[in-house]
Amino acid sequence: MKRFFIKTFGCQMNVNDSEKMAGMLKDLGYEKAESPEEADVIIVNTCSVRAKPDNKAYSFIGNLKKLKKEKPSTIIAIAGCVPQKEKEHLLRFEHVDLIFGTFNFVKLPELLEKAKEGRTTEILEEKIPEEDHLPLIDSYLENPYVAYVTVQRGCNRFCTYCIVPFTRGRERSVKPELVLEEIKRLAERGVKEVHLLGQNVDFYRYKNTDLADLLYMVAEIKGIERIRFTTSHPAGFTEKIARAMKEIEKVCPYVHLPPQSGSNRILKLMNRGYTREEYIQKVEMLREYVPDVALSGDFIVGFPGETVKDFEETLSLVERCTYDQAFVFEYSPRPLTKAYQMEDNVPKEEKNRRLQILQELIKKQAEKKNLKRLNKVEEVLVEGKSQWGDKLTGRTRDNKVVNFTGNENLIGKIVKVKITKTTPFFLEGQHHEGDKNENRN
Ligand code: SAH
Ligand code: SF4
């Protein structure tokens, strides 16, 4: 029995690429290994969006040296965003057999064969031409009920701090027919919830089909009960999308709409393409259509030149918009980007201070929002057993994690759960039997 082990860093897009690579390996007869030591093929799918994941990937790769020495037949491969921009740095790892990038991961079977013959490096620099869109590959599903579906790759926006346009190339949307075919196949395998992925998924466009049109099409697929999409770019989020969210029951009321900053001066330096006022307007428009929508965001603190006043503008944007959840990052200079030329002049301690303050504010907002759920009955897609204790775990329609007591035969079903406790980060509850017919399968 041949086995594979994939270690994934980075965004959902990378997770989905890993699931596809695992799918290809499964088709080749490989089984999943529980640890790198047990594996015949190890793939490290890397991320370079900030120094932290980048460093983590490097140290993970470094640590495989011993394993390779003890078991030289193991094939060690590096994939993803790091080789795409700095393959030279990776070549110094002599224990690595295969290096490839984000454009050619679909060639994994062929690349593996080559790597068995000798060290192989293949990084494609150009975007894949339109007709070369990725073939349909069935993902290996960690969670049999919830699946990612990448509908758009790359990014054209060149925010000044961001490496993604350099590691993923130009924006291109996957043909709707292919998206629908992939989701149909997932539904046949028992998947109930799909997440449509794109770096700026609301800019999805294939000929005349935009994201809203795609949502209506996906909603027609039998077996799919819930549809989510991420990430939405504030400049791309249209009224048509908000209307589709309101009209399509299956589309969940959750939007990840990262503002990054609340200061117009910083937004301009970041090249985000919208003002704080425009962002707030978008959120208000969205809430007019979907009043109960859960809002999530990303923020960068300590961008070059960010003053205390700029940061306070971010705090006031957060006060104004109120979030259910958000990720706050300290600015991390990335080579190749425009901001790399700017002086990284907010001291580390100050970045961290701002991060703490912002996280605390968002935590309070989330806590308040979650508290409103107490004693309410929520619809939960049960994903499996919770990591802690003997509870089940799942998510509400608006993407909140619920750990609750209930019978294991509920796994994979959409059930009602009565919320008995709330925290800023998750909810707790009990299976609410109620009218049995209420529970959809
Ligand atoms: N396409 C998405 C985000 C992709 S990257 C968007 O435009 O919203 C995910 C998040 O990483 C970003 O939203 C940003 O908050 C953060 N990020 C990207 N580059 C960064 C950098 N150089 N330093 C700190 N955070 C960064
Ligand atoms: Fe990066 Fe900006 Fe593109 Fe998002 S929109 S991936 S932050 S360049």
Ligand code: F3S
């Ligand atoms: Fe990281 Fe690449 Fe995603 S840099 S965030 S894995 S697109």
